[in-house]
Amino acid sequence: MTQPDATPLKRTPLHAAHQRAGARMVPFGGWDMPVQYAGLRAEHEAVRTSAGVFDVSHMGEFRISGPDALKFLQHVTPNDVSKLRAGRAQYNWLPNDRGGLVDDIYIYMVAENEYLMVVNAGNIDKAWAHLNALTAGFDVHLANESDRWALLAVQGPKAAELLQPHTDVDLSTKKKNAYFAARLFGQDVRLARTGYTGEDGFEVFVDAKDAEAMWDRLLGIGITPAGLGARDTLRLEAGFPLYGHEFGDDIHPLSSHYGWVVKDKEHFGREGLRQTPTQKLIGLKLEKVPVREGYPVKVGGQVVGHVTSGTTSPTLGHPIAMALVSAESTDADAYEVEVRGKDHPAQRAEIPFYTQKA
Template sequence: MSNAPRLTALDALHRSLGATMTDFAGWDMPLRYASERDEHNAVRTKAGLFDLSHMGEITVTGPRAADLLDYALVGNIGSVGVGRARYTMICRQDGGIVDDLIVYRLGESEYMVVANAGNAQIVLDALTERSQGFDAEVRDDRDAYALIAVQGPESPGILKSLTDADLDGLKYYAGLPGTVAGVPALIARTGYTGEDGFELFVEPQHAEKLWQALTEAGAPVGLIPCGLSCRDTLRLEAGMPLYGHELTTALTPFDAGLGRVVKFEKTTNDGRFVGREALQAAAEHAETSPPRKLVGLIATGRRVPRAGMAVIAVGGADATVIGEVTSGAPSPTLGKPIAIAYVDTAHAAPGTEGVGVDIRGTHEPYEVVALPFYKRQK
């Protein structure tokens, strides 16, 4: 077993563009090409191009593929139409979140499950184990796809110039097979930036050709290559959770304020799915006495909060710990540091006074706001 990081099909291209590379979940990935702020702003105002080939694709096929996914995941996957996608989660028996996923229904009995890079093997193993007794096959397709995303307000125009697929008819969270720049692709209207955009699943051998075509088509409208660093600040502003930060096995979807993804009304498998009992208890608890809520924090000063820092209530001489920062960064769009944090319900209402973050011993004041920090104008 070698511990060398895995390389995407675009590795040589990233290096030729002068990317700063980083090890991310066992993959060598571009962190940034030039300025993180410029890359972030390009996605918000024009367009950005991302290599997301580290994401884990798992194909589930067979007569009972839908039943298997309804049993293995918390969502109602059987109700997803062909050509549509759904955000969902896979949980443990105790309700803890194993990963958050997007499931694409590619055909009558064919689904593609997209897992986070760091969890792909765990999700694959869990789906394989949970498939016992179902007439369905779980296949590791991580090497079958490269994934390129074009995100930002100019992305529909850029893509239109390279495909005759019906992009106008392609709704958010839908996917259709097509050809982009002569390359066969699954074109999905999904993303992790808070902007309109597309994710293109292609064979690795075609990745470079597609990247170059998108680069050329996007150059006149300001498209630039973007790394993982700005992907993180973009999703943070959009209030989107990141596994390992806002979502962990220690939390249920209800703890994370994402109880809506759990569908107790599923009728397949007699309503059984992994974690059901624990999640029902978590749902009742969340309604009667939610322990902590996920909120946004905006700095009044310049110091940047980081994951793991304590959120405090500053009153009188004492400071009480009332929560913890899960993600924090300078926000290029707001021009101030921001954070997502779990805080005690008593301090979670937007506008709550006297909330701060303990940054290396000093109590920096923060404003509590509802998520997301940023919502694009439709």
């Protein structure tokens, strides 16, 4: 019997531009995405020393507006959205009702009673259904604008310097988590001083139809195209959790070092978050052997958890990992990670592994 064709991969508005740039494309969360161009190490180092640009147009965007927009967001998230002012952004979560996360998100306040929420690509449908199921009793309007926007992340210590001559806004006046309208290369965009690499930078919200022209102009001023491979090594060095690895439907988010997200307020999923986590997210470093997601972590030969993310750090020059381990094993003197049937010694390491240079 003939098997039905697999669901075709989605493409961002920059798909043709990636192919022109020689990108190696891979499936990622249902999307055909660039994993690297010139090479992971070169792209990683460009972001750490100068500037790189990532296509993150696969992320989802929801507009939340109406008289109860703030009240609704306060209900569905644990962070305090009332602290936001127009032109500011905030990291937040969408908890489920069993002590896990529907997604981890960013919220941008556009104006009074108007917000933009960015969700992870693989969670667009799930987060959209979750939010709509919670609107009862709120005078709020939700619009899924995921197809409208392309999102380009310009990241690195020289990001502001390279962008400044081409925009009408003084970027030096914009602090971390700023969100503002601007003209960039003559195009109307929204810029956010946010990112996922541990470096300074700006995420560029641009109309999908204008994305390719914007991408070409960014490359034309010396910004290096960077793929998912470098994005993962950069975020891991910076200790940023990734949904599906350190966060998930059935992973208690307070296992992580992100407890600061939860504020003392009533919200959906509060009871689940108040449960004591049975695991803790720790950092590990190894001398030579790189480790990957799912590898067993041991103390004294006994399995106490597993690696959630691992790589050989291009910046530090040795393997690093984040791992979820049992709460009672977090003060162990030594750990081992099992790689292909052999245990390799690992040392506890502080998260983040790397911090941005002043």
